[in-house]
Amino acid sequence: MVQGTTSDAGKSILVAGLCRVLARRGCRVAPFKPQNMALNSAVTVDGGEIGRAQALQAQACGLKPHTDMNPVLLKPTSDTGAQIIIHGHAVSHLDARAYHDYKTIAMEAVLESYRRLMQRYDYIVVEGAGSPAEINLRERDIANMGFAERVDCPVIIVADIDRGGVFAHLVGTLALLSDSEQDRVSGFVINKFRGDIGLLQPGNDWLENKTGKPVLGVLPYLQGLHLDAEDAIDTDQVLSHNAEVLTVAVPVFSRISNHTDFDALRLHPQVDLKFVGPGAKPPPADLIVLPGSKNVRMDLNWLRNNGWCESITRHLRYGGKVIGICGGFQMLGHGISDTEGIEGPPGFTQGLGWLDIETELRCQKQLRQAGGTLNIEASTERGSVDALVEGYEIHCGISSGAGLARPAVRLRDGRDDGAISADGRVLGTYLHGLFDQTASRDALLAWAGLRVAGEELDVAAVRERELNRLADVLENEIDCDALFPRSCS
Structure with missing residues (x-):
């Protein structure tokens, strides 16, 4: 399971990349996000809707999107309320307090989907939501450590160094977890690094000594990575200055x-x-x-x-x-x-x-x-x-x-x-x-x-190219053999 120190730390991209790494190795792999809050959604092969990021991750696995890949989707309609989608279909509209009470029911839907995926795939790469260190959301948590504890899933924590304060984010997140939750953290991934990696090494050494957890990899800032965003709007463009616009x-x-x-x-x-x-x-x-x-x-x-x-x-x-x-x-x-x-x-x-x-x-x-x-x-x-x-x-x-x-x-x-x-x-x-x-x-x-x-532009081909580019980077910067030691059936 990939969890993050913050929203938009790189969870969705890391999961997509790891899914493509495993798929290229011939593994049967599926993405999974227990609970997603997003207004970008996709229609699945079984006639429901899931988060757009999970549809992209399904493509990384060579699969058609399925509602089991994102069993709980929350689509906000206001600052305090959201449409609740279970297994691809809207079941209710609840405010934040009412949904907190509903989480026990939602967890059963999550576990039901997870069990079905477990029966079909060699690996499931799970994406958390937001941060596992949100103290006010810990009770009945189904999105992060609450799920990981329930199914006994190892966890990687990713942080975005481009935001600044990456070591504080990682140490602080780990410190706010319970002892059992800390034990299941396999290590850290630092995302969006620019510059000389040698200058970062003293910080990585300190982090490993401080926490007893390894830095599994440092991912470079990938300029112009064009993959579907979960919710944030990407404004990066490349315009031709020699043609009509x-x-x-x-x-x-x-x-x-x-x-x-x-x-x-x-x-x-x-x-x-x-x-x-x-x-x-x-x-x-x-x-x-x-x-x-x-x-x-x-x-x-x-x-x-x-x-x-x-x-x-x-x-x-x-x-x-x-x-x-x-x-x-x-x-x-x-x-x-x-x-x-x-x-x-x-x-x-x-x-x-x-x-x-x-x-x-x-x-x-x-x-x-x-x-x-x-x-x-x-x-x-x-x-x-x-x-x-x-x-x-x-x-x-x-x-x-x-x-x-x-x-x-x-x-x-x-x-x-x-x-x-x-x-x-x-x-x-x-x-x-x-x-x-x-x-x-x-x-x-x-x-x-x-x-x-305009120039020929095949959006599906762009996604394929970028997924492979991402997987190439992960293969180079993360010890994927250590991360996925189990052979595929």
Whole structure:
């Protein structure tokens, strides 16, 4: 089990890399995260949803994502409440105090999934959540040491040296653990080191003498590592300065979800992707994309309070294009009704009115992998584009209205998805992964005004390349033979 001194210390990346190391050695290996709190999720092969990081880790193992890989997923809808997803499906909405009492039930779901994985795989690489040293969360813990103690699992603790204070993080974390928890810590991994490794060695020697635990490895800062983020938004880009560039603006809602939809645009050399947070003025852009949201009505109000309504009106008046994905699609309609209080207090919120639809939020979440053909006309440098798109749906809302007669996507299962405005400037869809395929991405960027075709960009191939790059680094910097002494069956 990989635990971290803090959130974003490198747990997800280390687990993904170790999974790929084992898979390349011919081992049957699976990732596992008992409890995840994240708004980036993926649809699984068994029709549920799990954290996006576990879907990436499954790919590292050569597996399709399965709900057993992340049996408990918490999707925050406010600062104090979250939707509770067990084995891939929403079962309740609880505030933090109520969920604390629910953890006993959640642990049984965790153990049930873990036992199933144990029967099928040689190795399970487990990811913790946050830090194991959160004193207020120790009781009934299912995410870190509570799980490790229950199943007798050895633990590695990883810390991010780029944040500063790495030795204090590691010593302090270990000191706050119980004696039995300290005993199961196999050693430390230091992540994101820059510079001369020799200058770090005195610190490592002191750490080992102080704690009696080995430093298993020091991982370098990997510049430009492009892998799906669990929750944090990655703003790193590589732009071409010798070609036309399309500017895309994305508001960062307070409950933005599935922002991995924009990874392909972030990697595109002819796209200047601008994530715009609260209080920042919406910038001039060729294309505005409204992303998904876990609390659509609240984030619609966020949009209004941060000046986006006027900016979108002006943007469309001067010929710009707008895309709404999932919650963003719902915002583009006439209104959103939540009579059952699915995402917050019951009520109705007026939409932006750019698409002739209305949306009603319902308890039953739509979860499916889906694909089809974009229903847009756009010419590209490659000529005629067969704009195939592959993605997935995760939404509670059901949309209706005359605008659906002009769908954005013709799905292969015979359904239509989304809507396009009568003037062809506004497009909405429930389909996540809209930009991942070359054909659909080129068509959408051409529709938005990019006159020069971009370079071929295969997002799946990028993930494969980066997973192998990560595994190569781990093989060089960590004694994986000592870490995984058991041969695979």
